[in-house]
Amino acid sequence: MFLELKKLFIGESAPVEFSTELNWSEEIMYGQKPFQAPLRVTGVASNTAGIVCLRYEVRTVLKMPCDRCTAETEFEFVRNMEHILVDSLNGEDTGDLIVVEEGLRLDLDELVHADVMLEFPTKFLCKDDCKGICPKCGINLNIEQCRCTDKPIDPRLEVLKKLLG
Ligand SMILES: [Zn+2]
Ligand SMILES: [Zn+2]
Structure with a gap:
């Protein structure tokens, strides 16, 4: 899904709300396919005094084997993400800024993918005392x-x- 943000950047648009579902059932993590349920993404991009901010929630259920007993287990996965969007960099360090190029279209799928890979849990236990x-x-x-x-x-x-x- 692409977000058209040109009007938002020039301050001529109300906040842009979005909601989408991503299907990553073939995506492989740690040799498994954990995304058997769709990822639900809902959020909003807004311009407050010239600062364009994107906030969203991503929610799904991950299916992974327990690290200790290998039992297939479902894990609730919910993250709230926030990014500042800029249309160009002024030679400063990028920090957490996301640069939106290509006529101010943001590839939301790509951004969510990068975020989820960073946030993907490293430990999976079917229960704490497995x-x-x-x-x-x-x-x-x-x-x-x-x-x-x-x-x-x-x-x-x-x-x-x-x-x-
Ligand atoms: Zn034994
Ligand atoms: Zn276990």
Whole structure:
């Protein structure tokens, strides 16, 4: 989706509202396709005393395997983003400014894509205290308890070990 912002930049337009849905179901992150639900983007671009500002919310549900037990889990993903838009740079450092070229059309999809990639979570846990998978037998320890966890060491044996060592 492109936003036409020429009138907004010259102060001849009311705030520009937008709302769109993006389909990224083929997008691959960490070897997975987490965007099985559409991304809903709603926002507004406004010009306040010559400063053009773009605010939007992006919302979706990510499907990712749990980092510890690999169970496929859904994660609510909501971010509120804000950018200052400029039509040219005055040789200053760009900072967080977004330069809108091409006759003041903003490629919203591209901007949302860049933002979501930056904001994409790095940790996925099905629950905070997920017990994960036993490294020895592969059992999901959230569901079953296996017998190969190291047995607690008998304190008497420990003393013996010290004497022998
Ligand atoms: Zn888990
Ligand atoms: Zn085990």
